[in-house]
Amino acid sequence: MSSKRASVQRSFRLSSRTLDLLDAAAAASEESRNALADRLLGEALRLERHPLIRFHDGTAGRRQPLVVGTRLYVYQVMSTVRMSHGDIAEAADYLRISPRLVRAAVEYYAEFSDEVDDDSAAAELAERSERDRWERQQRALA
Numbered sequence: 001m002s003s004k005r006a007s008v009q010r011s012f013r014l015s016s017r018t019l020d021l022l023d024a025a026a027a028a029s030e031e032s033r034n035a036l037a038d039r040l041l042g043e044a045l046r047l048e049r050h051p052l053i054r055f056h057d058g059t060a061g062r063r064q065p066l067v068v069g070t071r072l073y074v075y076q077v078m079s080t081v082r083m084s085h086g087d088i089a090e091a092a093d094y095l096r097i098s099p100r101l102v103r104a105a106v107e108y109y110a111e112f113s114d115e116v117d118d119d120s121a122a123a124e125l126a127e128r129s130e131r132d133r134w135e136r137q138q139r140a141l142a
Contacts, residue, residue, distance in 0.1 A: 007038070039063065049111070052104035064119045065108055067101050075120035077105035 014022070022040075026033040043055045043063070050065075058064030058073060065074040072095065081102065084090040088106070092099040109116050 046108075046112075050104065050108045052101060053108050058119060058123070062119065062122060065112070065116065067097070067105050070095075070097055070101065072097070072105075073119060073123075074105045074108050075116050075123065077102055078109050078116060079120065081106060 022033055022037055025040075026036045029036060031039065046053065046055075046065075052068045053065045053074065054068050055063045056066045056073075058066075066072065067074065067077055077091070077095065080095055081088065081091045084094065088099050088102045092102045095102070
């Protein structure tokens with residue numbers, strides 16, 4: 001969910017409790033306090049717009065949108081929707097989730113398609129890399 005746009009300086013007043021939580025979270029992570037605040041604020045704003053989407057550490061540590069109540073990333077749902085020729089009901093049936101959740105993924109994708117496509121590309125690269133590693137291991141065992 002990283003933005004490719006330049007950052008803009010803003011000043012916010014935060015409660016001491018919020019600052020304590022932010023400092024503790026930054027100390028426990030590898031992110032700076034500013035980077036963490038930017039990510040968390042960005043995710044919170046997206047959650048407000050897309051309440052059936054959550055964020056999870058996905059491929060290579062990237063934060064990726066996940067359909068709430070499932071283990072499905074938005075890019076996975078979108079791949080199924082495409083294979084279903086845009087038929088929401090068919091995709092929902094195949095994934096065994098409600099059409100409402102499929103529509104939530106489609107709505108998120110409509111707003112953040114570039115990022116979701118990047119997630120899909122990263123997952124394909126990781127899958128290819130794992131498959132190549134497994135094939136090398138199989139050859140070594142032969």
